[in-house]
Amino acid sequence: MFSSPRFRAILQALFVTFLWSTSWVLIKRTLHQIPALTFAGLRYTIAFLILLPGLWKYKAEIRALSPRDWGQLIALGLVFYTFTQGGQFLTLKHLEAVTFSLLLNFSTVLVAFFAIIALREAPSRLQWGGIIIFTMGALVYFLPSLASGGASTSGGQTLGFALAGFTVCANAVAALLGRSINREKRIPPLVVTVISMGIGAVFLLGTGLAVQGLPPLNPSGWTVIVWLAVVNTALAFTLWNKSLQILSAVESSIINNTMLVQIAVLAWLFLDETLTPRDVAGLVLAMVGVLMVQVTRAQGSDE
Secondary structure, three states, rough: OOHHHHHHHHHHHHHHHHHHHHHHHHHHHHOOOOOOHHHHHHHHHHHHHHHHHHHHHHHHHHHHHHHHHHHHHHHHHHHHHHHHHHHHHHHHHOOOHHHHHHOOOOHHHHHHHHHHHOOOOOHHHHHHHHHHHHHHHHHHHHHHHHHHOOOOOOOHHHHHHHHHHHHHHHHHHHHHHHHHOOOOOOHHHHHHHHHHHHHHHHHHHHHHHHOEEEEEEEEHHHHHHHHHHHHHHHHHHHHHHHHHOOOOOOHHHHHHHHHHHHOOOOOOOOOOOOOOHHHHHHHHHHHHHHHHHHHHHHHHOOO
16 A cells, blocks of 8 residues: 555655645745745746756647637736736735635635636535635634724735735636636646746746845845745646646645645744634634535546
């Protein structure tokens, strides 16, 4: 069992989600010296340059891309990388990692709703149940601030929640665009990833340099940027795609959802973000709800 390809793929996927979860801690701890948009732009531009040689064996597929395909890839790159990743870095400057992680998972709920119109994929009863459970978990987590009328929310947090709302919507739109492109199975996943990442990263880095500039970075700052680009992006994407050759969409969905808990634990350990029993209960409820929504959608994609 422990030496089987499936078990190794599960461990590999869990390792990738751990790398992605540590990204939140590294970003949060480095934002004081690197402007958010420039930080995000450098990360994904370097990762794109690392992954770019992998497109060599897909030359024929790239030449066959239609204007419509290019339009979709450009849109995906702008929404998923420029808007979503840029928004994520900006939001982490103002909100705690755990709070933002929970809010970002609301994207799954939005996707379930918007898919009815955009993709004609109606949520199942299990998905509707998951949406309700996720909402209950979010209410439990935010109950203290809701009960106090949000009186304890600072100006920075208000901006953070606004940025989080923008990022959640952008992430939901990116998920719909990605689903629309990939469900046709005409364009190889690596081609979709690298081209969209390159387009989004260039716009993100250009915006960051124009608006925020590039301050002098010490060795630790460059180390974090390079680590995030090489290990947590280029390597992690490669390992994740490799695990998907063995794991079903349902299995990968379950593993991906463990990030909500992983981020909470890492933020508690390294960012001094406190978690009350009520917070933990809310996070667990929310994770169960997201899992119910995603597993049902993943089962449909396996058919």
